[in-house]
Amino acid sequence: MIEKLQHFDRRWIFLTLFIVLCLAVIHPFQLPIAVEPFVQKAYNAIEALKPGDQILMAFDYGPSTAPEVHPAALAMLRHALSRGAKVDMFTLWNEGYPYIQDAIDKVCIPMGKKKNVDYVNLGFKWGGQSGAGVIEGMGSNLKAVFPVTDDGTPYDSVPALQGVRNFHDFKLLLSVSAGTPGIDEYVRYANARYQIPIVSVVTRVSAPKEFPYVTGTQIVGLCAGLVGGAEYEELMHHPGAGTAGLFALSVANMAVIAFIIFGNAIYFLGKGTKKP
Amino acid sequence: MSTQIIVWIAALLTLCVFSFLYKDNVFYKLAEHIFVGVSSAWLFATYLHSDIMEDMLLKAFPSAFHQTSVPDWKVLGGGIIGLLILSRLIPGFVILSRFGVAFIVGFQTGIQLFDTISANILQQLGSTIVPLFTRKPGEMIKNWISVVGTSSSLAYFYFSKEQKGIFGMFTRLGIWFLMISFGAAYGSTVMTRMSILIGRIYFLLSNWLGVVKI
Numbered sequence: 038m039i040e041k042l043q044h045f046d047r048r049w050i051f052l053t054l055f056i057v058l059c060l061a062v063i064h065p066f067q068l069p070i071a072v073e074p075f076v077q078k079a080y081n082a083i084e085a086l087k088p089g090d091q092i093l094m095a096f097d098y099g100p101s102t103a104p105e106v107h108p109a110a111l112a113m114l115r116h117a118l119s120r121g122a123k124v125d126m127f128t129l130w131n132e133g134y135p136y137i138q139d140a141i142d143k144v145c146i147p148m149g150k151k152k153n154v155d156y157v158n159l160g161f162k163w164g165g166q167s168g169a170g171v172i173e174g175m176g177s178n179l180k181a182v183f184p185v186t187d188d189g190t191p192y193d194s195v196p197a198l199q200g201v202r203n204f205h206d207f208k209l210l211l212s213v214s215a216g217t218p219g220i221d222e223y224v225r226y227a228n229a230r231y232q233i234p235i236v237s238v239v240t241r242v243s244a245p246k247e248f249p250y251v252t253g254t255q256i257v258g259l260c261a262g263l264v265g266g267a268e269y270e271e272l273m274h275h276p277g278a279g280t281a282g283l284f285a286l287s288v289a290n291m292a293v294i295a296f297i298i299f300g301n302a303i304y305f306l307g308k309g310t311k312k313p
Numbered sequence: 314m315s316t317q318i319i320v321w322i323a324a325l326l327t328l329c330v331f332s333f334l335y336k337d338n339v340f341y342k343l344a345e346h347i348f349v350g351v352s353s354a355w356l357f358a359t360y361l362h363s364d365i366m367e368d369m370l371l372k373a374f375p376s377a378f379h380q381t382s383v384p385d386w387k388v389l390g391g392g393i394i395g396l397l398i399l400s401r402l403i404p405g406f407v408i409l410s411r412f413g414v415a416f417i418v419g420f421q422t423g424i425q426l427f428d429t430i431s432a433n434i435l436q437q438l439g440s441t442i443v444p445l446f447t448r449k450p451g452e453m454i455k456n457w458i459s460v461v462g463t464s465s466s467l468a469y470f471y472f473s474k475e476q477k478g479i480f481g482m483f484t485r486l487g488i489w490f491l492m493i494s495f496g497a498a499y500g501s502t503v504m505t506r507m508s509i510l511i512g513r514i515y516f517l518l519s520n521w522l523g524v525v526k527i
Contacts, residue, residue: 104512229432
């Protein structure tokens with residue numbers, strides 16, 4: 038029996054996980070959500086914005102990581118707009134462009150915010166592998182990097198961008214990042230050189246790497262993955278995709294832990310048996 | 314159930330990719346090839362439009378695009394440097410490509426030197442220099458863990474002294490800190506992959522089948 042289990046077909050694990058997750062998604066259960074201090078700091082930084090404050094928001098991610106970071110991006114955008122801040126959105130990833138439009142459709146328009154007045158879609162700008170040139174360019178002259186908005190409106194004709202020249206005119210840089218160029222490049226080029234405070238949303242896998250940057254002077258607040266999104270939605274009292282996915286994620290984690298225990302138990306029980 | 318053909322295509326391609334978990338098959342290969350082809354085409358089109366059309370040709374020759382702005386000839390410099398890199402494809406002109414590569418390496422080094430030292434070394438060092446004795450017990454424990462963890466992990470990579478005795482014990486402590494951080498990174502990786510899988514399942518059950526409403 039133990040020998041049979043030692044050669045357990047791993048495809049059963051995939052199938053079990055798929056069925057368990059489908060059930061968790063179809064029948065969700067509201068779990069209590071404890072907010073991490075880093076998420077609270079991110080919330081506080083956006084809560085401190087005053088009406089008319091300018092913030093930059095970078096959508097540097099694609100379809101492969103959107104389920105993780107997009108819920109937090111929507112929650113933060115909703116929060117910033119509710120504070121009366123003007124949000125200028127852009128992306129250095131070509132795959133990130135549709136998510137700006139999705140955010141406008143799901144957050145800006147339902148909130149009754151006006152295009153080019155309350156929010157601006159600056160669109161996509163290829164920043165190279167490091168993004169250094171574009172970020173440095175934005176720091177010194179935003180208009181030179183984005184001479185027109187996504188809909189072709191000249192920079193000088195956009196009401197929201199009147200008087201905005203470079204990073205010094207922004208209260209906050211909100212970086213939703215899933216790789217390079219992303220949060221590391223903003224810390225290096227935007228924060229180190231122009232001292233612009235950064236609030237970031239990152240994937241859970243890159244979160245341990247970014248924690249040391251949450252020093253108060255580099256990254257002021259951080260939301261990590263789907264869990265971070267759910268926590269931010271909890272602070273906003275506005276449940277969304279993050280909260281919806283949290284139960285399924287918890288079930289998935291429990292299933293993985295159960296499989297690890299199962300695998301180890303089989304290993305130790307079968308230690309005395311002969312190898313085939 | 315969705316009536317949009319694009320949702321059906323996305324859902325069927327998702328199932329094709331999932332089918333690899335059973336075993337390698339023709340449906341997975343089909344999805345893989347479509348993914349590579351579409352990604353390449355999308356990248357080419359966006360970079361052509363963004364870099365070559367908008368950032369170079371439109372600025373250098375605005376009248377050709379019915380624009381009234383003043384021509385900015387200096388943007389052609391970037392185009393020439395880019396073309397120099399392509400000279401690698403022409404036998405006898407390979408050396409020209411080195412000028413383009415040299416410019417890119419020089420630019421990146423110059424722009425990164427100051428900022429990387431500032432952001433990744435000086436400010437991070439500053440965050441490690443913390444008071445070890447404070448009135449708040451929680452903060453004090455956190456600071457001790459931060460200082461001991463950083464110094465013992467760094468000590469593990471110091472190979473000029475044999476790792477035995479008290480120094481050996483200290484470096485073994487460093488291994489523990491490293492293992493805990495690797496464990497946290499691995500746990501985070503699992504959570505990321507599960508989140509992405511949940512996103513796909515939501516797509517199948519919500520956008521495609523309409524079983525779940527978000």
